[in-house]
Amino acid sequence: MKNKKKKILTMVVVYSLLGTLGGCRFKRNVDISIPTEPEKTQSEMNQNDEDMSQVQNESAQTSAETLSVVYKNIDLNLFAQVFMETSTIEEAEKYKPKHSLGEYYYEIGGKTIVYTGITSGIISYNDVTDGAGDCYDAIINSLGYLTNGMGNSFRQLCPNESLDICSKEQAIEACSKYAQACGYGSDCDITVYAFTLDAIEKVNEVFADSISAPGEGFDIVTKGQVEELRDEGKDEEAEKMDDQLHSATGRGLPWKKEHEAMVVYYRSKLNGMLLDSHDAGLEIVYVPYIDKIVLITGHVPCQQTAVSKISELISKEAAVSQVAQTLGVRTQDDIQIDAISLVYAMQYAGTDQLCAIPSWKVDYVLKNADENTQIKDPGSLWIDAVSGFVADYWKQD
Numbered sequence: 234m235k236n237k238k239k240k241i242l243t244m245v246v247v248y249s250l251l252g253t254l255g256g257c258r259f260k261r262n263v264d265i266s267i268p269t270e271p272e273k274t275q276s277e278m279n280q281n282d283e284d285m286s287q288v289q290n291e292s293a294q295t296s297a298e299t300l301s302v303v304y305k306n307i308d309l310n311l312f313a314q315v316f317m318e319t320s321t322i323e324e325a326e327k328y329k330p331k332h333s334l335g336e337y338y339y340e341i342g343g344k345t346i347v348y349t350g351i352t353s354g355i356i357s358y359n360d361v362t363d364g365a366g367d368c369y370d371a372i373i374n375s376l377g378y379l380t381n382g383m384g385n386s387f388r389q390l391c392p393n394e395s396l397d398i399c400s401k402e403q404a405i406e407a408c409s410k411y412a413q414a415c416g417y418g419s420d421c422d423i424t425v426y427a428f429t430l431d432a433i434e435k436v437n438e439v440f441a442d443s444i445s446a447p448g449e450g451f452d453i454v455t456k457g458q459v460e461e462l463r464d465e466g467k468d469e470e471a472e473k474m475d476d477q478l479h480s481a482t483g484r485g486l487p488w489k490k491e492h493e494a495m496v497v498y499y500r501s502k503l504n505g506m507l508l509d510s511h512d513a514g515l516e517i518v519y520v521p522y523i524d525k526i527v528l529i530t531g532h533v534p535c536q537q538t539a540v541s542k543i544s545e546l547i548s549k550e551a552a553v554s555q556v557a558q559t560l561g562v563r564t565q566d567d568i569q570i571d572a573i574s575l576v577y578a579m580q581y582a583g584t585d586q587l588c589a590i591p592s593w594k595v596d597y598v599l600k601n602a603d604e605n606t607q608i609k610d611p612g613s614l615w616i617d618a619v620s621g622f623v624a625d626y627w628k629q630d
Contacts, residue, residue, distance in 0.1 A: 265553050265565060297591035297618065299542050300503055300577070302535040304354030304587075307416045309337075315414035316346045316358060330457025332464055343453045351533075356415050356515065358529035364481025365447040365527040369518045371482045372436055372444045373428065373496060374530070387496075389598075389611040390435060391426040396493050399521035401425045404495035408517040411526055415515055416533040417499045422507055426496040428518075433488045446488040447527075451481050491522040501534035503577050503589055508535060510579040510592075510615065510624075535579075541588060544619040549573050552593035552616040559614065559623055560599065571596040571611070578615045578624045591618040 309322040317325045317339060328339040328346075337348040343362035349355040359366035394401040404425055412421075437443045454477045462471035499515040501508050508514075515531035553570055562568045573596070577589035592615045599612075615624035 265557050265562070265568060265570060296543055296545050297506075297575070298504065298540045299544060299591065299619065300537045300589040301539040301541050301582075302503065302537055302579075302587050302589045304351045304532065305416050305534050305536045306351055307348070307414070307533050312337075312348065312414045315410050316344075317341060330455065330461065332457060332460035334456060334460065340455045340457050345455060348533075354512075354532040354535075356529060356531055356533060358411070358526070360525070360527045361451070361453055361481065363447040363449055364445070364451040364484065365520070365525075367479050367481045368445055368447045369494060369520075369528050370530070372433055372488075373494075373516075373518065373528075375436075375440075375444070386611045386613075387426060390432050391428055391496070393427040393429070394425045396427050396429065396495065396521060398493075399427075399495055399519075401495075404497055404519055404521070407495075407519050407521070407524070408497045408526065411517055411529060412497075412499050412515065415499075415529070415531075417501065417515060420502060421534070422500040422502065424498045424500070426498070428494045428496050430488060430490055430493055433492065437488070442483070443485070444482050445484040446486040446492050447481065448484070448486040451484070452477065454478050492520070493522065494527075495519045495521060499531075503535065503537055506591075507574070507576045508579070508589060509576040509594055510589075512579040512587075535587070535589065537589075541582075544591075546575075546591060546618040547593075547616075547621045549593060551621060552618065553595055555616050555621055555623065556595045556597060556614045560597075562599070567600060569598040569600055571598060575618065576615070578617070580617075580624065590624065592616060592624045593618050 310320070313319045313322040313325040317328055319325045322337075325339060328341050330338070330340050335347060336350060337346075339346045343360055345357070345359045345361070347355070347357040359370070361367055395404075405423060454474050456478065459471050459475045459478065462468075462474060495518075497517045497519060499517070500513065513532055513535060515529065515533075517526060518528040519526050552573065556562075556570075557568060560568070574594050576592055576594045578592040578594075580588050580590050582588050594613055594615050596613050597611065616622070617624045
């Protein structure tokens with residue numbers, strides 16, 4: 234039990250460290266060998282010759298554009314048709330709670346659908362029937378394996394792209410209309426993870442109190458109901474109901490084979506280069522045993538508004554050295570570099586302008602970690618390919 238708690242604490246410390254070091258570059262150089270032929274996932278190996286040529290060209294680039302970007306407008310009527318089965322967004326007004334929680338915030342039975350508009354571009358769909366949405370959100374996203382810069386960790390955890398009951402292609406087809414309603418078309422990048430029972434059990438080992446599986450008997454409570462009680466002056470009842478909002482994860486129900494899921498991750502491109510960052514991408518969780526989408530989280534795609542500047546890029550070797558220093562790696566034996574790719578990462582210029590900056594994404598594995606950390610812990614870091622700093626995705630006040 235104690236070791237599990239230490240693992241969680243270690244991850245928190247790592248995230249805090251990376252946030253602190255985002256604007257800092259070390260002087261000490263660490264020589265780490267980089268792969269000449271990075272390991273590829275099954276989907277990468279299936280790319281055609283044109284895609285492979287593009288990857289090679291990106292790796293050889295010595296300069297790139299920094300772009301001013303905004304989140305795209307989505308087709309609101311299509312959004313309403315897919316998520317609420319109404320013909321227009323105006324007809325979906327009937328699904329808004331009495332207490333307004335946003336211009337595009339809706340509650341339908343056990344489903345909550347949210348779109349924050351182009352300012353922040355956030356999309357959220359949570360089906361808490363049987364507690365499903367909350368349970369999958371906790372088991373998949375609590376460690377930040379996928380959406381907080383740990384994509385390499387999630388691939389290590391889920392190496393396969395299909396389940397016994399569902400192929401990669403079937404999962405993409407099941408998620409297709411939802412992705413399109415969120416603005417992702419045929420030109421986006423799609424990565425598929427088979428979230429098996431074995432992976433679920435491995436994640437649960439990290440937590441002192443295991444995350445529950447979904448199951449019957451969960452009383453659905455919505456944020457709209459809580460706020461309505463507060464509006465009526467029933468604060469005590471509202472607090473009790475608020476405690477129930479995300480209580481599904483603590484019921485202690487065992488995960489079973491039928492809970493295995495497909496996680497489909499969408500990323501857009503700018504000028505043909507992948508936009509791969511904290512504030513970009515869309516995750517859809519599909520459970521094939523019940524043929525149901527239970528969770529969607531992420532952002533709508535971005536679009537370019539202007540070219541801010543064209544800059545010379547640091548080398549891949551310099552980026553790897555920065556990763557090693559940021560992680561406290563001292564020798565070649567401590568880290569393995571799995572892959573390096575040139576992508577766009579999101580960053581704010583000042584307080585308002587969102588930019589896409591060229592960045593080296595470095596996938597690594599820490600090989601000689603302390604017993605109280607994630608032993609042989611895989612992960613990813615983004616290095617600003619212009620400044621050489623660890624890319625900082627968060628908006629600065």
